[in-house]
Amino acid sequence: MEVDCIPFKETGYFSKLICDYLDQRKDLEQFYNRFPSPENFVEQIKEKSDAYTFSNRAILVQALREQYKGMAISEVTEANVTSLEEKNTFTVVTGHQLNLFTGPLYFLYKIVSTINLTKELKRTYPAHQFVPVYWMATEDHDFEEINYFNLHGKKVQWSRSSSGAVGMLDTKGLDAVFETLSAELGKTGNAETLKVLFKKAYLEHSNLAKATRYLVNELFGEHGLVIVDGDDPSLKKLLVPYAEKDIFEQIPYNKVTESIGELEKVSSDYTIQVNPREINYFYLKEGLRERIVEQHGKFHVVNTEIEFSKKELSEELHKHPERFSPNVIARPLYQEVILPNLAYIGGGGELAYWLELKSYFDEMDITFPMLMLRNSALVITKKQADKINRLDLKVSHLFLKQNTFINKKIREISNIDIDFSPQKKYLEEQFEQMYQLAEETDKSFLGAVKAQEIKQKKGLDALEKRLLKAQKRKLRDHVVRMTDIQNELFPNKSLQERQLNFSELYLELGENLIPNLLDSLDPFSGTFSILKY
Structure with missing residues (x-):
């Protein structure tokens, strides 16, 4: 490969x-x-x-x-x-x-x-x-x-x-x-x-x-x-001594809760993957795996009639450790x-x-x-690689969200400029002069100037989107071929590795x-x- x-x-x-x-x-x-x-x-x-x-x-x-x-x-x-x-x-x-x-x-x-x-x-x-x-x-x-x-x-x-x-x-x-x-x-x-x-x-x-x-x-x-x-x-x-510290002392609940707080301090953008429970064990038997919870001094197995005192649960843990199943x-x-x-x-x-x-x-x-x-990994056949080359794409482009991917490529291949950034910059410069004029004459006009600036920027955004949409229609065949190859390699708009089963590649590559x-x-x-x- x-x-x-x-x-x-x-x-x-x-x-x-x-x-x-x-x-x-x-x-x-x-x-x-x-x-x-x-x-x-x-x-x-x-x-x-x-x-x-x-x-x-x-x-x-x-x-x-x-x-x-x-x-x-x-x-x-x-x-x-x-x-x-x-x-x-x-x-x-x-x-x-x-x-x-x-x-x-x-x-x-x-x-x-x-x-x-x-x-x-x-x-x-x-x-x-x-x-x-x-x-x-x-x-x-x-x-x-x-x-x-x-x-x-x-x-x-x-x-x-x-x-x-x-x-x-x-x-x-x-x-x-x-x-x-x-x-x-x-x-x-x-x-x-x-x-x-x-x-x-x-x-x-x-x-x-x-x-x-x-x-x-x-x-x-x-x-x-x-x-x-x-x-x-x-x-x-x-596992028994560690399970006891979890069930009876709640050590993982306390320590992991603290760590989550510290992670959130590092960045509010971090997504917390799992939260600990007071007891991080299930009770396990054939056909049964349910959480153990403590209520009013008793230990209950959720969705069952099974309950233990602290002494009984400790004895059960030592006698039948196989009945205790750790969670994530x-x-x-x-x-x-x-x-x-x-x-x-x-x-x-x-x-x-x-x-x-x-x-x-x-x-x-x-x-x-x-x-x-x-x-x-993303696995690509020679046929797919050739198609990507013919469309003048880079593989890295395929990782973009589909709308971004299409818009980026349309702007590249269009024979007209669909980027209104210069016009927006010119507009901002004109309004800067109007802000200065309002400051010098009547500050009550600042709000009206701001509203007009927002309105005109929105107008430019709308024109840009309409023009881009028109170009997409004009270049529809290219867009279809682009999205087809992206959908092949990113099924359900997800990474290939999260969707395909190995058998699909095995049919091609075998042993x-x-x-x-x-x-x-x-x-x-x-x-x-x-x-x-």
Whole structure:
């Protein structure tokens, strides 16, 4: 693939908070541990090595062996699991929901970024081992977010009722999804490969967690990816002391609330991604995942008749830690407790809420990971690239909002000048003289002069818009071809990676898709990638 790039800031799709973080704005330093540059991993390795215990390594490896039992895995994944017993082995993690058939394309970019970062770290620090990890969000309960994917502009959806954690959902009804997918894919060799992959993952496994593990292992197993399911009794035992501080002392609620206040002081333009609750845990059983709330000295499970005294809840936590499911605030801490982790790789929204958590980690005495923005990419075919060139466009133009994109290009190609800025400037100069005249004669006329200036400026704006509209009609064919290519590459006026499913690219590139992404995406690039093939 041919690789080009543009700065994240220039895409218009990334928040001010994330752009400021990438620019390493000084005011934000208190909200993270170390910026993810290659040289900063020296201190991160030392800090995590000192904090992470051998006993946790043993529990982690045993849990992983249990989770992989009965599944064929690659030699490199097996070696990576075994290496986690060694003090010089560390992880790099990304996490994601159990989206049907991976969901949006950026799911692949997250894992590719993770794998590539471990490779870069191994080259820089050869005395250590680095293991890429995908954390399956099996305890998530938002079924409507994960029960579909888009293919050729159509929504392929799994329709069924659901309750509780999605990882426990049986795969009933996915045979109908398979039929829809098969019809849409066609009968090429790559299409048949995709059909087999879907069938083996979803029709030959009993629940969504097992199906997702199989699917992701098939796609990335040969690259050594290790898949972790946090919904594991042995791993959750390690979480108990931290859950107690959350449930009974409300430490994360207090610390994260403070951090949000501090972030808002840095900039009022920052959007707060998540707000903490007084208790950041759900009560989890088959078919049930509901919040725990404290009311009148009792702990209630929302939407149920289940309640505990403080003593009873503490006993339940120690006896059945698997029944306590961390929410979006508590889950990052859980991850860092059980893994010898150095860095978390996520999208802009994820990093935004991680930036709220540093003081909470400090209070819990858990090493805060380095935060790395995942790779983002726009994939363009040669045919599409040729079309862009024929229209005399730059790829960066395509990131503009459609009206801005059209207006910018119309002004460039029009044979008349549709920019009335000089006329507006001349008007302002004329009115400046009238303001001076009113000041010298009768100040009561200032309001009337101002009103007349506004009226005439509005008149010029209206004329400019009418002229631009007329030019759009005149150049309609060019506008249609421009918007067609933008709509192709930005479906639903959104980033391609948030809309397309990987299967659409796999139909074209087949088994070369993931190797091409691994070769083309640099985790340290700090830019939005344009990939042409």
